Amino acid sequence: MKTLPAVDVVIAGGGWSGLLMAKELGTRSGLSILVLERGRPRNPKEYSEGMDEVDYALRLRMMQDPSRDTVTFRHTSADRALPIRQFASFLPGEGMGGAGEHWNGMTPRFQPDVFEVLSRTIKRYGRKRLPDNHAIQNWGIEYSQIEPYYVLAEQLLGVSGKNESNPFAGQRSAPYPTPAMKQSYFATILRDAATSVGYHPYPSPSANLSQTYRNPDGVIRPACQYCGFCERFGCMVGAKAQPTNVLLPVIQKRRNVEIRTGYNVRRIVHKDGKATGAIYIDAKGDEVFQPAGLTFLSSWTLNNTRLLLLSGLGRPYDPASGKAGVGSNLTHQASRNATFFLEKPLNAFMGSGASGFSFSDLDADNFDHGPLDFLRGAHVFSASTGHRPIQNFGVVPEDTKRNWGSEWKKAAIEAFDHDGRVGASGEHLAYRVNFMDLDPTYRDAWGDPLLRLTIDWQDNERRMSRYVGDKLLLLGKAAGATKVRLAPPLSRYDVNTYRSTHIQGGAIMGESPATSVVNPLLQHWDASNVFVLGASAFPQNASGNPTLTVLALTLRVADAVVQRYLPHPGPLA
Amino acid sequence: MPIASQARILKVPLRFLTEDEARVVGAASARIFPADDLGPGANEAGVVIYIDRQLAGPYGKDRYRYTQPPFEVGVPEQGYQGKESPREIYRSGCAQLKGFANLPAEAQDARLEQIEKTRFFQLVRQHTIEGMFCDPMHGGNASLIGWQMLGFPGPYMSWSDEIEKHPGRALRPKPKSLSQILDRPVKPWEDSEK
Numbered sequence: 001m002k003t004l005p006a007v008d009v010v011i012a013g014g015g016w017s018g019l020l021m022a023k024e025l026g027t028r029s030g031l032s033i034l035v036l037e038r039g040r041p042r043n044p045k046e047y048s049e050g051m052d053e054v055d056y057a058l059r060l061r062m063m064q065d066p067s068r069d070t071v072t073f074r075h076t077s078a079d080r081a082l083p084i085r086q087f088a089s090f091l092p093g094e095g096m097g098g099a100g101e102h103w104n105g106m107t108p109r110f111q112p113d114v115f116e117v118l119s120r121t122i123k124r125y126g127r128k129r130l131p132d133n134h135a136i137q138n139w140g141i142e143y144s145q146i147e148p149y150y151v152l153a154e155q156l157l158g159v160s161g162k163n164e165s166n167p168f169a170g171q172r173s174a175p176y177p178t179p180a181m182k183q184s185y186f187a188t189i190l191r192d193a194a195t196s197v198g199y200h201p202y203p204s205p206s207a208n209l210s211q212t213y214r215n216p217d218g219v220i221r222p223a224c225q226y227c228g229f230c231e232r233f234g235c236m237v238g239a240k241a242q243p244t245n246v247l248l249p250v251i252q253k254r255r256n257v258e259i260r261t262g263y264n265v266r267r268i269v270h271k272d273g274k275a276t277g278a279i280y281i282d283a284k285g286d287e288v289f290q291p292a293g294l295t296f297l298s299s300w301t302l303n304n305t306r307l308l309l310l311s312g313l314g315r316p317y318d319p320a321s322g323k324a325g326v327g328s329n330l331t332h333q334a335s336r337n338a339t340f341f342l343e344k345p346l347n348a349f350m351g352s353g354a355s356g357f358s359f360s361d362l363d364a365d366n367f368d369h370g371p372l373d374f375l376r377g378a379h380v381f382s383a384s385t386g387h388r389p390i391q392n393f394g395v396v397p398e399d400t401k402r403n404w405g406s407e408w409k410k411a412a413i414e415a416f417d418h419d420g421r422v423g424a425s426g427e428h429l430a431y432r433v434n435f436m437d438l439d440p441t442y443r444d445a446w447g448d449p450l451l452r453l454t455i456d457w458q459d460n461e462r463r464m465s466r467y468v469g470d471k472l473l474l475l476g477k478a479a480g481a482t483k484v485r486l487a488p489p490l491s492r493y494d495v496n497t498y499r500s501t502h503i504q505g506g507a508i509m510g511e512s513p514a515t516s517v518v519n520p521l522l523q524h525w526d527a528s529n530v531f532v533l534g535a536s537a538f539p540q541n542a543s544g545n546p547t548l549t550v551l552a553l554t555l556r557v558a559d560a561v562v563q564r565y566l567p568h569p570g571p572l573a
Numbered sequence: 574m575p576i577a578s579q580a581r582i583l584k585v586p587l588r589f590l591t592e593d594e595a596r597v598v599g600a601a602s603a604r605i606f607p608a609d610d611l612g613p614g615a616n617e618a619g620v621v622i623y624i625d626r627q628l629a630g631p632y633g634k635d636r637y638r639y640t641q642p643p644f645e646v647g648v649p650e651q652g653y654q655g656k657e658s659p660r661e662i663y664r665s666g667c668a669q670l671k672g673f674a675n676l677p678a679e680a681q682d683a684r685l686e687q688i689e690k691t692r693f694f695q696l697v698r699q700h701t702i703e704g705m706f707c708d709p710m711h712g713g714n715a716s717l718i719g720w721q722m723l724g725f726p727g728p729y730m731s732w733s734d735e736i737e738k739h740p741g742r743a744l745r746p747k748p749k750s751l752s753q754i755l756d757r758p759v760k761p762w763e764d765s766e767k
Contacts (some may be wrong), residue, residue, distance in 0.1 A: 051728035051751055053761040054707045059632055070639045073651055082647040082654055085639040182733070185740045225731035276584065344741035349725055350732035389706035389725045404698055405682065412610055416723050416745075442641060494650040548701040 001206055001279070002006060003289045006280035009033040010278050010292035012265040012307065015098025017533035017554045018298030020156075023217075024558035026257040031564065033257045034290065036280055038264035039064075039095030044244050047234035053388045057232045062102045064092040071302055075456040076433060077319060080254040083442050083450065089494065090332065090501045091232070096261060097243035098466065099300070099501055103209035104231045104353025104385055105240045106168045106545040107159045109150050112143035112170035113366035114542040117429075120365065121552060129375065131460050135322065135430040137539040140511040140520035143170050146427055147359040151553035154205075156551065157241040158213035158221065165202035168360040181210045181355035181386070182226065186346045186420040190382035191357040192481035199359040204381055205350040206354030207241035207547075214375045228386020230353025240353065254483075263381060266448060268295055268311040268530065275313070275530045281446060291377035294561075297507075297532045304536040305436050305506030312516050314507075314526050317435050319454075324515050327436040329505035330453060331541035334426035334461040334490060335378065338472040339395055339479035346417050349379060363543050364427070371407040379543045380472070387417060395419050395567040397483040422475065424468045427502065428541035431458055436506050457490040465490040502546050504538040519573035521560045522553065528571045531557055585712075586623050588629035589660060594667040595621050596674040601694075602701040604681050612722040615701050619680045623704030623713030624663075624697075630763025633660045659696060666693030709750050720748035728754055 009025060011018045022035050055061045064070075066087055074081035093099025113120045118136045121129065130136065151174040153159075161176035176259030180203035183191075194201040208224040215221075224239040238245045251257050260525055268287065270277045277291035297304045308314050308326045317325035351428035358381040360366055393412055402412040437552065439452040466489045476484035510516025513525035522537055524530040533554050535546045542549070560572055594619060608614035615621070626632055635658040644656045657665070664695040666688075673684060688694045704713030706720065708727070714720060719727055720727055724745045752759045 048730070048755060049751070049759050051754075052708050052710075052761070053758070054703060054711050057763060058703065059637070061762060065637055066639045067637050075648075075650070080647070081638050081647065082645055083641070084652055085654065086637075086652065088652065182736050185663070188740065208601045223733070225733045226736045227728065227730055227732060229728060345724075345743040347735075347739055347744045350736040350744075386723070387725055389720065393702055393706060393723070404701075405605050406609050409606055409609070409614075410611055413722065441643065454687060492648075492650050495652045496650070524634050564699075 001287045001289055003291065004292035005184045006277070006293070007032045007034045007297065008292065009294045010290055011035045011296045011298055011422050012278060013037065013098065013297065013299030013303070014096050014243070014259060014261070015093060015298060015300065016100040016243055017096070017249065017550055018296065019243045019534060020551060020554045021119060021296050021298065021558055022257050023247045023250050024555065025561065026254040028558070028562050030256055034292070034518070035257070035259040036263040036265050036278065037096055037259060039261065040097045041261045042101060042234070042244055044234055044238060044242065048231055048236035051227070051236060052231045053390050057388060057391060060087065060091060060232070062093065062095065062232065062234065063087060064094040069450070071451045071453055072439045072442050073453045073455070075454070075492060077454055081439055081452045081454070084495050088496050089499050090503050091498070092195050092302065092501070094258070098172070100243045100474050100547070101233050101234045103547065106354040107154070107157060107205045107207045107548040108358070108544040109170060110542045110549050111168065111360065111366070111543045113364055115139040115142055115146070117540060124365065125369065131429065131431065131458060133458070134430045135324065135432050137324070137329070137430065137508065137510055139539055140509055140516070146549070146552050146556065147171065147173060148553045150548065152555050153548050154534040155216055156246060157207040158209055158215055159205050159207055159548070160210040161204045161205040165358055167200050168363065168366045176205070176406045178210050178213050179431050180207065181224065181352060183355060184309055184348065184351050185356070186348060187344070187356040187384050189383045189479050190419060190422060191456060193475055194380070195359065197474060197478045199361040201357040201359045204354055204356045206281070206352065208352045208354050209239045215246070219246055219249050221245060222350045224356070226350050228349050228351045228388070229384050230436060251417045265299070265307065266310065266446065268297070268307060268313055270311065270313055270527055273527055275527050282451050289442050293529065295530045298534055300444060300534060301503045301506055302436070302451055304534060306438070308517070309438050309451070309505060310448055313530065314524060319435055320433060322432040324508060324510065326517055327506055329430040329508045329539050330455050331428040331453065331504045331538070332493070333500040333541060334428040334457065334465060335503050336424045336426065336465045336472070336489065337487045338422045338470055338476060339485040340422060340476045340479050341397055341415060341483040341485070342418050342420055342479070342481055344418070346420060348384070348417055351384035351386045353385050353483050356384040362424070372467065374460045374467065375511065376427040376429065377464060377543065378424040378468050380424045380475070383421040383423055392416065392419065395485065398485055400417035420479070424472060425545070426461065426464055426468065427466065427543045429460055430505065430540040443543070456493045502535065502541060504535040504541050504546065507532040507536040508539045509537040510539065519571070521572045522557050523572050525555045529569065531561070533557065581728050585589065587625050589633060590625045590628065590663070595625065597670045598624055598663070598669045600674040600681060601670070601685060601691070601697050602704070604678065604685055605698050605701045606705055613718045615705060616720050617715065618705050619715040620701050620704030622713050623707060624700045626697065626712045626763050627700065628660050629662055632763065634658055641766065653692070655692065662693050662696055664690070710752060710759055711763070717748040727751070730754065
């Protein structure tokens with residue numbers, strides 16, 4: 001194996017968190033920094049040629065190639081895990097910018113109590129209300145500690161929103177950098193319906209830009225054009241914040257940062273509590289050792305966890321003991337959606353991934369759970385992400401007979417563009433029985449074991465989804481819907497239907513090495529020169545979209561590295 | 574393979590399907606999405622051309638699916654675990670529908686009802702919707718008839734001036750394909766990677 005000259009910093013993964021760290025350290029220090037991205041380079045100038053539903057929304061041209069590398073899945077430890085042969089319930093990104101290129105741009109802050117779910121729940125409802133097999137933990141930080149970094153992350157992206165529009169939101173020390181987005185007709189229907197039943201709708205915070213914006217780095221992006229091609233697509237005008245249009249322009253001016261694409265990191269090499277570098281497969285397929293003083297993992301929840309397990313770095317989770325370790329606290333999104341069938345046409349082909357209205361009345365602990373049989377909740381939002389015809393055709397009222405033939409065609413054509421989509425994006429608590437480890441059978445293209453997911457919904461999420469579903473039916477009535485089609489309540493975890501790409505956990509943060517893998521600055525407890533960035537650190541799944549929180553945490557880590565670690569390398573907590 | 578498209582007969586060379594298979598797939602997709610009072614159907618849109626090209630390309634060959642063994646039977650929530658690629662599913666599915674294209678419509682429907690639960694039928698149904706409403710560069714949605722039927726305009730670059738202007742009133746601009754909008758040819762994935 002070839003050994004290359006050492007660099008100061010190696011970063012495994014060129015998505016939001018990896019490239020943000022590269023930008024921060026690259027501009028604030030003279031360190032030599034190498035980013036290793038396993039996917040391809042991207043040319044955002046060509047994103048307009050990708051406004052094609054078949055190749056990008058169905059064939060997933062921007063996503064991870066599962067023929068080389070996927071994960072296996074089973075419901076419980078007693079079941080046999082089988083490979084997810086085609087991604088559907090979540091869509092891992094790959095290539096420069098990662099999933100940050102083809103996201104919708106939804107950028108809410110988390111509800112302030114999310115960071116202290118365990119202690120707040122015990123305080124209000126008592127320990128006996130916690131589910132038997134839960135693995136709920138506090139994050140080791142409070143909202144007030146992340147708030148200044150939320151401000152910086154919002155300014156980096158230019159988040160569009162309306163100040164003081166959400167009565168449940170945490171305190172803000174700075175206004176939104178840009179005003180709220182324009183709204184689709186259906187978004188205003190949902191806003192009015194929600195208001196009429198006493199909820200408090202607010203324009204969904206968006207990284208898609210309501211107007212031209214120049215961020216503190218001097219990067220200028222134009223306003224959103226509402227073309228309706230955000231999710232699963234790159235932005236053809238560069239309005240949507242993407243790592244390639246927010247971070248790369250700054251990184252490319254720095255001589256001390258190098259990015260190599262097509263380089264797949266397979267191991268973090270470590271000795272005596274210190275990482276010495278990374279082993280990767282280069283673009284030609286050769287194995288290379290890259291020595292580095294400081295290592296950042298930023299390859300998304302699943303690959304961060306897998307790299308730690310393959311590298312033997314940190315204590316693997318043991319479901320028998322239930323003690324947090326590498327792979328524990330796997331969560332996804334306890335969501336439930338509804339379609340409101342309306343008499344008037346919606347012109348829903350006009351839209352933007354993150355425009356629309358949301359409300360938080362049913363989220364977090366914003367309503368009294370005392371008389372209820374579950375904890376936590378969901379935020380509800382109108383989806384205005386465009387209405388591309390293949391994915392949206394055939395969503396018909398439940399009383400339609402058969403799903404093919406003339407009668408179905410008639411119902412589907414009548415329903416098309418009269419079908420308003422409402423999402424309830426729910427919290428997923430952590431449980432001892434939901435975790436990740438290495439699969440004993442299935443391997444990737446290089447012969448390494450795949451990551452194995454063991455995950456199922458528990459009663460708390462099943463009950464919550466029923467409660468939220470009832471509320472969505474009432475909301476549909478208030479919206480004047482002639483019919484409402486409600487997705488089934490949560491039952492068994494299913495890989496066939498898209499939920500969100502918000503898979504979280506595996507290397508969770510916390511106050512003590514006994515209960516977490518990384519400290520509140522995402523520094524590995526067992527190797528102080530390794531930081532594990534991203535939503536792998538989230539002890540449980542908040543209802544909110546995670547990207548803004550991922551960015552805020554990354555900025556907080558960058559401050560600590562520049563101000564404290566570099567002058568005095570060693571544990572920061 | 575002759576395809577009736579807006580009263581013209583087009584001869585399109587097939588890439589994967591045999592002529593017999595194309596007739597079966599064409600007839601099945603035309604029962605799934607028939608031409609009727611509401612507008613044209615799968616034959617008019619060229620669905621079978623779309624399907625043939627998808628099967629000939631990386632999708633049909635499972636180029637982007639995890640195909641490592643062992644292949645085990647799981648629970649439905651674990652997703653499709655079959656070994657067969659879309660090509661193979663079509664090949665064996667068509668073999669079981671010999672003579673289908675010559676049956677009267679009612680008999681075709683009865684036959685399709687019998688196979689409704691099969692992977693083959695589910696793929697033909699899904700691909701029929703795709704071929705009706707894809708960008709025409711993929712071979713379906715001929716002359717944009719699918720998009721016209723739905724009032725979907727195609728990938729226009731900007732609705733910024735329109736999005737708040739037409740509440741409750743249908744805005745139905747003339748549909749345009751991606752290459753019309755960009756004013757240059759765009760290559761679909763099935764053509765760029767054989």
